[in-house]
Amino acid sequence: MTSGARQQMIRQHLPGEISSFVGRRRDIIEIRRGFTTARLVTVTGIGGVGKTRVAVRAARSVAKLAPDGTWLVNLSELDGPTPVAEVVSQALGIRNQSTRWHADLLAEFLRAKRLLLILDACERHAKECGDLSDQLLRAAPGLRILATSRMPLHVAGEQVYPLAPLPVDPPGETTSEATELFRARAAVIPGVELADGDLPQVAELCRQLDGIPLAIELAAARLSLLSTRQITDRLDQRFTILATNRATVPRHRTLHAAIDSTYELCQRPQQLLWARLSVFAGAFDLAAVEAVCAGGELADLDVLQHLGALVEHSVVTRAGGGAVPRFQLLDTIREYGAQRLDELGEGQEYRHKYCDYYAALAVRAEQAWAGPDQFEWFERLRGEQSNLRAALDTYLDDPGSAATGADLAATLWFFWIAGGFLREGRRYLDQALVLHGLPGRERRRALWTGAFIAGTQGDLEAAEAMAGQCLSEAIEAADDHLWACALETQGMVAAIRGDLDVAVDTLNAALERFRGLARFDAGVLRTMPCLGITLIMRGDIDDALTQARQSRDLCRDRGERWQLSYVDYLIALALRAKGEPEQAAAHVLAAIETKHQFRDIVGLVMCVELLAGLAADRDDGARCARLLGAAQSLCHTFGLPSPGSSFHSAAQRQCVEHTRRLLGEPAYTRNFQLGRALNLDETIAYALSRAPAGPVPADSDDPVLTRRESQVAALIAEGLSNREIAGRLFVAKRTVDSHVEHILLKLGFRSRTQIAAWLSLAPR
Numbered sequence: 001m002t003s004g005a006r007q008q009m010i011r012q013h014l015p016g017e018i019s020s021f022v023g024r025r026r027d028i029i030e031i032r033r034g035f036t037t038a039r040l041v042t043v044t045g046i047g048g049v050g051k052t053r054v055a056v057r058a059a060r061s062v063a064k065l066a067p068d069g070t071w072l073v074n075l076s077e078l079d080g081p082t083p084v085a086e087v088v089s090q091a092l093g094i095r096n097q098s099t100r101w102h103a104d105l106l107a108e109f110l111r112a113k114r115l116l117l118i119l120d121a122c123e124r125h126a127k128e129c130g131d132l133s134d135q136l137l138r139a140a141p142g143l144r145i146l147a148t149s150r151m152p153l154h155v156a157g158e159q160v161y162p163l164a165p166l167p168v169d170p171p172g173e174t175t176s177e178a179t180e181l182f183r184a185r186a187a188v189i190p191g192v193e194l195a196d197g198d199l200p201q202v203a204e205l206c207r208q209l210d211g212i213p214l215a216i217e218l219a220a221a222r223l224s225l226l227s228t229r230q231i232t233d234r235l236d237q238r239f240t241i242l243a244t245n246r247a248t249v250p251r252h253r254t255l256h257a258a259i260d261s262t263y264e265l266c267q268r269p270q271q272l273l274w275a276r277l278s279v280f281a282g283a284f285d286l287a288a289v290e291a292v293c294a295g296g297e298l299a300d301l302d303v304l305q306h307l308g309a310l311v312e313h314s315v316v317t318r319a320g321g322g323a324v325p326r327f328q329l330l331d332t333i334r335e336y337g338a339q340r341l342d343e344l345g346e347g348q349e350y351r352h353k354y355c356d357y358y359a360a361l362a363v364r365a366e367q368a369w370a371g372p373d374q375f376e377w378f379e380r381l382r383g384e385q386s387n388l389r390a391a392l393d394t395y396l397d398d399p400g401s402a403a404t405g406a407d408l409a410a411t412l413w414f415f416w417i418a419g420g421f422l423r424e425g426r427r428y429l430d431q432a433l434v435l436h437g438l439p440g441r442e443r444r445r446a447l448w449t450g451a452f453i454a455g456t457q458g459d460l461e462a463a464e465a466m467a468g469q470c471l472s473e474a475i476e477a478a479d480d481h482l483w484a485c486a487l488e489t490q491g492m493v494a495a496i497r498g499d500l501d502v503a504v505d506t507l508n509a510a511l512e513r514f515r516g517l518a519r520f521d522a523g524v525l526r527t528m529p530c531l532g533i534t535l536i537m538r539g540d541i542d543d544a545l546t547q548a549r550q551s552r553d554l555c556r557d558r559g560e561r562w563q564l565s566y567v568d569y570l571i572a573l574a575l576r577a578k579g580e581p582e583q584a585a586a587h588v589l590a591a592i593e594t595k596h597q598f599r600d601i602v603g604l605v606m607c608v609e610l611l612a613g614l615a616a617d618r619d620d621g622a623r624c625a626r627l628l629g630a631a632q633s634l635c636h637t638f639g640l641p642s643p644g645s646s647f648h649s650a651a652q653r654q655c656v657e658h659t660r661r662l663l664g665e666p667a668y669t670r671n672f673q674l675g676r677a678l679n680l681d682e683t684i685a686y687a688l689s690r691a692p693a694g695p696v697p698a699d700s701d702d703p704v705l706t707r708r709e710s711q712v713a714a715l716i717a718e719g720l721s722n723r724e725i726a727g728r729l730f731v732a733k734r735t736v737d738s739h740v741e742h743i744l745l746k747l748g749f750r751s752r753t754q755i756a757a758w759l760s761l762a763p764r
């Protein structure tokens with residue numbers, strides 16, 4: 001060690017690390033970058049997120065900015081009348097024996113020094129720390145201050161860096177910083193040895209702990225008594241099991257104590273709001289907070305102010321981007337708030353307010369569904385899906401609210417179908433329909449929605465049974481709307497079964513009833529394309545096109561987009577039958593673009609299969625086979641049935657037979673499997689490309705790939721990253737990047753998954 005480095009260590013009055021430091025590289029870089037534009041950087045975050053350790057690490061990384069030394073001042077134990085300035089003076093070795101103010105003496109001492117001061121745990125003395133920082137920074141131009149606090153200090157020129165919890169693994173991965181921290185802490189516990197097979201459970205545990213380092217460390221400490229699965233299973237008691245006597249800082253001995261200290265810093269209205277916010281299962285916006293949480297001591301007009309305070313305290317965090325700000329609570333913070341809400345005796349009241357808010361939101365969305373704001377409402381409900389699920393679960397688990405739950409599940413019919421949530425919607429509706437004493441209209445609505453979803457899923461017997469019940473009860477109650485809905489579903493099922501005359505008559509009867517209602521109903525827009533497709537199946541192409549044009553005009557007049565995509569599909573079917581493939585392709589591609597936005601998986605499968613048929617018509621066998629493989633993959637991935645009607649089944653069978661003759665069985669199989677390897681977004685990109693399929697290497701002595709490219713492809717198939725491949729082949733990563741680009745280009749692929757799939761089918 002050089003004398004300069006030794007002297008620098010002496011000047012860094014920082015605590016030694018008693019355990020390994022894991023991750024946080026990006027955070028430290030950002031904190032260091034903060035000092036390029038500011039002299040006060042405040043690291044904020046919830047208790048237990050690791051602010052102190054990150055601040056100390058960051059301070060070491062900017063030591064060159066402080067040749068006169070770095071000092072850590074711990075304010076966590078400061079209580080009573082002792083001024084912050086006195087504690088800072090003592091840390092710097094200044095003994096004030098005069099009658100002068102400590103702050104003035106500090107300012108004079110620091111005036112000519114280039115020094116870094118870490119003010120740790122400022123939250124209990126935020127105002128005093130802010131005032132002192134402002135005075136010292138004005139007096140000492142070479143001074144820099146790194147503060148940690150659960151809220152900003154609100155000093156002019158302050159750079160605030162919110163420290164988030166550690167990144168956690170998505171399902172199926174085990175390489176995150178959160179998982180690595182747990183492994184590192186487990187490694188030093190006598191008798192504990194984590195195997196590779198334990199890592200998925202570790203990753204799940206870290207996800208449920210929100211990546212909060214303190215929670216992860218406390219959980220790892222329990223490994224001397226419990227397995228990772230046992231700890232995970234007991235997380236509903238996380239504040240009881242996550243505790244230790246080893247922590248040097250009292251507030252870190254239990255997870256509950258760490259969060260308690262933040263709660264105590266909040267004013268009474270902020271504590272109330274925190275507790276009431278715990279009812280939200282997912283992210284929320286200001287309008288939802290004002291509607292659900294205001295009441296009693298918390299006035300409507302004060303909600304914005306107190307929500308802002310909770311954001312500053314790092315209790316509430318921003319949830320993603322978007323035009324309208326949305327917020328969220330970590331699960332650990334939410335559970336703490338829920339305990340406080342029950343202690344206040346407000347749990348039942350505010351959970352019902354929460355559920356009623358989202359039930360009303362669903363009604364508004366249904367009323368606006370067939371209009372120009374359709375997609376905006378769809379996106380909004382997607383963002384609220386966790387809250388809608390929580391409301392449904394709460395209603396359906398309470399016999400007194402079951403009817404409201406059934407009505408909410410039925411109100412969301414458009415969301416379940418257009419959004420590709422068929423299985424979820426069916427589960428809620430089935431749950432509602434087994435309840436005894438469900439009132440008449442709520443039961444009829446649930447029967448119709450359940451029937452419509454079952455028919456879309458291909459469960460025709462269930463669809464017929466529920467639609468028949470709905471029709472009988474609607475006729476008895478003179479409920480014209482659900483009478484029409486039941487007929488619509490019966491017509492759809494008849495078409496799938498191949499009873500085309502019955503289907504046309506039933507769908508026409510449904511249309512007549514929908515049109516006779518006092519107000520326009522979205523059922524008109526659902527039924528018209530269904531009728532048009534049925535007419536094509538029966539061979540009435542011109543009548544189908546007439547129906548399509550009327551339906552298209554109606555959708556455009558109302559600004560409706562989802563059913564318009566079915567109209568485009570209908571027109572494409574008709575134009576293909578009339579021998580106009582280019583025009584047909586234009587309409588099916590327009591339908592695919594819209595259906596992808598809505599994630600209408602059923603509609604996407606129909607469109608991709610039609611596009612495959614158009615490719616077969618022009619003898620582009622490779623593209624046809626890949627599209628067929630992609631369609632089958634979507635069905636399997638999302639649990640959808642293969643085409644149920646004899647019309648669609650016959651069309652698909654003819655398409656497959658023609659393509660097999662064009663390509664031969666080996667080439668057909670290779671292309672089909674390449675299509676199966678595409679995910680949803682890749683399928684859409686390939687479908688919309690309009691380009692012929694890229695080449696598939698055939699069995700020949702002249703390989704498409706070079707020897708080195710073949711090596712890279714084989715390692716991709718093993719699941720290695722480009723950096724790992726570079727290490728295996730002893731080449732630069734950028735060389736591997738270039739090889740991968742060439743492989744994708746030569747094979748006409750878009751993803752590594754396709755390379756792996758192709759290699760698995762290549763001749764050995």
